[in-house]
Amino acid sequence: MNIKNRKKLFLIPFGIAAILALVSYVVMQLWNHLLPEILHVGAITFWQAMGIFILSKILFGFGGKGGPGGAPWMRRKQMMEERFRGMSPEERDHFKAQWKDRCGWGRKGEGWMGRDAFKGDKPEAQFETKEEKSKE
Numbered sequence: 700m701n702i703k704n705r706k707k708l709f710l711i712p713f714g715i716a717a718i719l720a721l722v723s724y725v726v727m728q729l730w731n732h733l734l735p736e737i738l739h740v741g742a743i744t745f746w747q748a749m750g751i752f753i754l755s756k757i758l759f760g761f762g763g764k765g766g767p768g769g770a771p772w773m774r775r776k777q778m779m780e781e782r783f784r785g786m787s788p789e790e791r792d793h794f795k796a797q798w799k800d801r802c803g804w805g806r807k808g809e810g811w812m813g814r815d816a817f818k819g820d821k822p823e824a825q826f827e828t829k830e831e832k833s834k835e
Contacts, residue, residue, distance in 0.1 A: 719749065719752075720749075722752055723745055723746075723748045723749035723752055724745065724748070726748040726749075726751060726752050727743060727744070727745050727747075727748035730742070730743050730748060730751075731743065
């Protein structure tokens with residue numbers, strides 16, 4: 700291995716630590732100057748700010764190069780598009796049919812639970828309109 704590459708490899712952890720410290724300091728300053736007056740919360744320390752920053756990165760993703768980033772549960776649409784690209788047209792139709800059967804998509808006249816949401820399980824003949832009730 701080249702000596703220059705060893706120096707770079709040695710400095711990478713220090714660079715990451717410096718960036719983390721800088722971002723944590725900014726988070727702490729923003730929190731302590733804005734949120735106590737806006738939300739009536741207490742001031743935080745540097746280490747609490749670092750914890751908040753790391754937690755937000757875990758929850759919302761680190762944002763890799765060349766992509767939108769975000770946590771896996773925030774990228775479902777992209778993952779499904781990738782899955783569809785690898786399918787043949789027959790596989791796509793089969794997949795869509797399975798989800799229609801499973802979720803009830805595309806069934807006309809039915810509510811989200813597999814029956815008409817307003818009428819329940821009763822036939823239409825048992826329901827009277829307001830006009831029919833007023834005639835009686």
